[in-house]
Amino acid sequence: MSCNPSFGGIGKGHLMREVDALDGLCSRICDQTGIHYKVLNRRKGPAVWGLRAQIDRKLYKQKMQEEILTTPLLTVLETAVEDLLLMEPDSGRPGKCRVNGVVLEDGSKVYAESVILTTGTFLRGMILIGLEAYPAGRLGDQPSIGLAQTLEKLGFVMGRLKTGTPPRIAKDSINFSILNKQMPDNPSVPFSFLSEAVWLRPEDQLPCYLTHTNSRVEQIVNENIHLNSHVKETTKGPRYCPSIESKVLRFPNRIHQVWLEPEGMDSDLIYPQGLSMTLPPNVQEQLITSIRGLEKARIVQPGYGVQYDYLDPRQITPSLETHLVQQLFFAGQINGTTGYEEAAAQGIIAGINASLRASGKPPFIISRTEGYIGVLIDDLTTLGTSEPYRMFTSRVEFRVSLRPDNADSRLTFRGYKEAGCVSQQRYNRASLVKSFLEEGISALKSLQFSGYKWKKLIPEAPVSITKSEPQSALDILKYEEVDMAMLAKVLPEPLAKFAECQELMNRLKIEATYELSLILQQQEIEEVQRDETLQLPKDLDYLTIREVSLSQEVREKLQSSRPQTIGAASRIPGVTPAAIVNLLRFVKTTKQKEESVHKLSLSNRYLSDTDRLQKIEL
């Protein structure tokens, strides 16, 4: 965790649940190291609840290292990678060469079937504070230059992005007594499907505090903007405002929120979320101390900006392997994303696929109909990105179906069967939960009564008593005023057994809330999946292929995005309907040819058999 001391949030919490459903580590570690757990968006419907927690930075590092270092068969080596080892490509697959290891800083080599690059902000990283700039991947760490050059020489299209981090403030220099205090949730909601509870009781967790910027802050930014090369430069930052400077410039005359977040249980640092800045250190101090509650604040480490190389993610497949170099995978900021959760989501997919690839198995791909991870990767690989890509729930078409509560039902089984990345324990648990939910829903559906009877059973439910057709218990559970416990109380037979576990009761309630929408979305999902099953050949050279009639513009677009399916191709802007139809025809022709070749080889075998037969007769 090199920036904010928190995990999760709206959209990001969804990613964490999905990573956990595939047995990724970060959710479980966060359940052992959080110091303030809070679910965002509680009032807005369970499909967009955002699991989030302040994490103890030191503890997270410690627990994560313990977990990694005790993983069987895993060797960990910490050093800089300077170059890639390359060899001739496997014929029959796209790619101009194949990676078979890396060269370390000291010149030694490590051989590998697959290599994953997760370079973060280190590729030609440059730190900027005020007008100063120096090469670094992170404050105090050297950037990676050799590797960047290697990638460039291989022909990867590269771009430049920027991000920033706020100054850290000494906890004992802040006057918290005059600020709004935010308490954590009680009870805490764990991130992982495997955690019954988080490690720390709510009353032992730390609070956060809220303060705001003011007109003085704005004045300081405006007076010193000439001392700030990071903000002025043209390198693309996100459209959402990462730094206080851009907030002031784009939305003048407003006050902005600043959350004061603890960095750890025994840390004496406070992270002022909302105050990323790259002003010179003395101006940073001036700015910070003009904020309410921070009048006497001491800056322990100034804020700074980072600029770094990323690679156009249209150069990777949905399994995160590069088109150019076989067996080379990219994950995280190298693909243009921002955030721990976005990185974790790619990390697990790259890890799974690097391993599947090494053992010659088919790739593990999550579709945008299956998870936020799928949306993230499909967006990146078909559209690319020109600003740091962050997950938002508004990017997700099937938001009602892809919820934090059901990530296990969506992904755990596939992870277990296809990727082999899921533990038996998790698989068993997910199976149990799934059959429990299915049973519960069918029990709820089977209980049908008139509105009149429901009103008598549960007076709180706003049921219309005039409606003639009977309503099911699932319909009644949709009402905000009704919960599973109430239903189980009045109808213990057969509902009592579904009211023994709070988590499962909550999940049934959520299923009821979205039931109608879910049925509709399921139809749409199937429609999309029909297009996704039409695979495009991986090694197609769109620029030269003659069999498909395509305009030059469309050829270039397809060549640079290399969609894997007709569905993905049709999501690329500028690819016309006619082009899609022509591709469709091509897919069909290729399929037929393959089938006839297959038949031919079968008949060849027959032929040779008859040959033999004749010989025997002779």
Add this chain to the structure above:
Amino acid sequence: MWRRLGALVCVPAQSTRLCTSVPRHCSGRPISGGRATIFALSSGQGKCGVAVIRTSGPASGPAVLGLTASRALPQPRVATLRLLRDPGSAEPLDRGLILWFPGPHSFTGEDCAEFHVHGGPAVVSAVLGALGSIPGLRPAEAGEFTKRAFQNGKLSLTEVEGLGDLIHAETEAQRRQALRQLQGELGQLCQGWGETLTTALAHLEAYIDFSEDDNIEEGVLEWVDSTVQGLREALLAHLQDARRGERLRSGAQVVIAGPANAGKSSLINLLSRRPVAIVSPEPGTTRDVVESAVDIGGFPALLSDTAGLRDSPDLVEQEGVRRAQDRLAQADVVLALLDATDLASACSRHFLETVVTPGGPSTPSRRILLVLNKADLLPEGMQPRGPALPPHLLLSCKTEAGLEAVLASLKRELAAVCGDPTVGPPVLTRARHRHYLQSCCEALGRYEQSRTRDLVLAAEELRAARRQLGYLTGQAGAEDILEVIFRDFCIGK
């Protein structure tokens, strides 16, 4: 995919990414299970005696039952003569042949039905309208029948080969048409509604994605609510303006207007082929509006003969002139009639200036056909004398010279006003317009219902509403929503 194709077609230059770009059900709510059922006019281009309307999908059976008001489906693959009725009003539409192809033994592999009806635009439009009103049915997008056939393994390779070009041609035509429409009043309305809806959805999405991390201003939800309500009211008002959609069924308003004694009543009698109005050489004979329903080249038209426009001391005639003015204001097509021998008179000039070429920004956008009557009284080979005239036709109601040309021009105007389903998609287009606006409106209604229950469900309805509108204006995507969010709100940590 094809649903999205439709979108690509409408605004080809725009990036069509999105949320919204994945295929969606679009007729309100499809009936239980399976995909939406699609319908379209599938007989060839050009005017024809018989038009074939086809459906494909699980609701094909209900569609046949609904239109024939019967309880049993006809025998499969056997042509059956049936009276078709509007399922809502039970009004008879046409008598036609029905063919029922239960899947998988059909062109698309799904349940299919064919309706062979009379080829007139009014009938075709009425049957399409009736189909659109059945739950689970929606107009097909370009190439959608073929796509389904392809998906169900029903197309041979050669059939698919022709498809690319076909889709290209169709979508080209659609694109041109979309462009044409976008220049019109309706296009502008849709465009405006689309922008309003995008902004409303963006603000709601911002509230969902950011309001707790970042300080999204208070009052955002209230603003979205009132915007959605306003939009819904505007759409309802538009949809209730039945005239626009019903022209083809009830007939376009063709108003014959002109100065007194130009021969308006003679013209209505001539076009009606019967004496509906009293004709006399006396100016001011017609005092009330006289109507006659006629069929001109397959288009139903309601002809109105009006009182001659002049100042008259007669109170009854004054009222007649007022009614004539009212009628003129509602006209789809105006047959402006002048006496070819009397063009220089004050009356004729005033009529030319005020009705035929009034100019100025307040000019109503109606179609005017200027006809000069009494051509038989002009000296042989002489052009009518008078002020510089806009394009016009010469006619003699007495000898019927020039009648062919007047009829041909009138038919052209009517085709433009009503749309001709046999020569291209305008009527289909209007059926589409209505269909999608209706669905959009319904989704906005459901927004209001789900708003207090669950914000995600409410947003889902706005997404659905926007998708419906997107079929008319070109789809906009998640990227556009983010664009508005980052424009209107300060977000970030």
